[in-house]
Structures are given as structure tokens and as C-alpha cells.
Amino acid sequence: MRVLLVEDDTMIGEAIQAALKDATYATDWVKNGQTALTTLACQHYDLVLLDLGLPGKDGLEVLANIRAKDNPVPLLIITARDGLDDRLRGLDGGADDYLLKPFEMAELLARMRAVLRRCNSPTGNSRFYKPCWCARAQFCRAAIWKAASMAGVKK
Ligand code: CA
DSSP: OEEEEEOOOHHHHHHHHHHHHHTTOEEEEESSHHHHHHHHHHSOOSEEEEOSSOSSSOHHHHHHHHHHTTOOOOEEEEESOOOHHHHHHHHHTTOSEEEESSOOHHHHHHHHHHHHHHHSOTTOOGGGHHHHHHHHHHHHHHHHHHHHHHTTOOO
């Protein structure tokens, strides 16, 4: 399993890289959005971990760029941005999950396994990817809105 980690914070990046290595993932770590896009254009990855607050190109721009190219790579956002708007933009923009910092490495690894389970087509046919993340983003959006309305949050 090859993972692309997009994270500009050195301490967080080093901690994630070490945890992924222990979990036997091969990890490439880049620190800005443009390098992430360049790397994704010429390398296959099984999963992308994407920070949102990045120098230059913002993580949401990077996500939009990846999906605009019909790249179906499973993608998990890791960010400190906890606003509903950011979460909706991330999930509706094609992220498969959204994990808030700070998080425990054990939870990151569990969410990565869950995303990989859900997104990897049993036939290995990549055309099954896109409906997978589209349907889930809509489902998550509905679930989040339901939770928000139950919590009394106004739209
Ligand atoms: Ca950052």
C-alpha cells in the first residue's frame, strides 16, 4: 500500500510518517499542494492523506483539482478546520473521510482501513470508484445536516 501524505507541519508529518511506517505503509510525504498534484500526476497511490491549510494551493483546491481530473484515489482529509462549511466542502468535494486534528494515530489508521475497505472495488475496476465517493459524500452531508439540525445549528 502506497500513501501520499500532504502535510506542511513538520512535527505532525513526522509523527504520521512514523505511524504509517510502523503499519507497513510505504509513504511519500510532500509539503505543499502543487507538489502533491505533480506527484499524483506521475505516481499511483492507494490513498491520499490531505491537510487543508497548505502553503500556496489550499487543500480544498488540491482536492478539486484531483477530482476534476477524474482521479478516483481514496482520500482522507486531516485538518484542524472544524467548521461545518469546511467539512461539507471537503466531503462534497470528493473526500472519502474527514478527520479533525488533533487525532490519535490509532484512529487515523482505522479510518484509513475503513476508507480502503469501502473504496476498493472487489473487481479492481476503477469505474466503481466514483459512484462510491459521490454517494458517500451525499450520505455524509445528509447525516451531518441531520446531526446539525438536531443540535439546533441553523443553516
Ligand atoms: Ca497545515
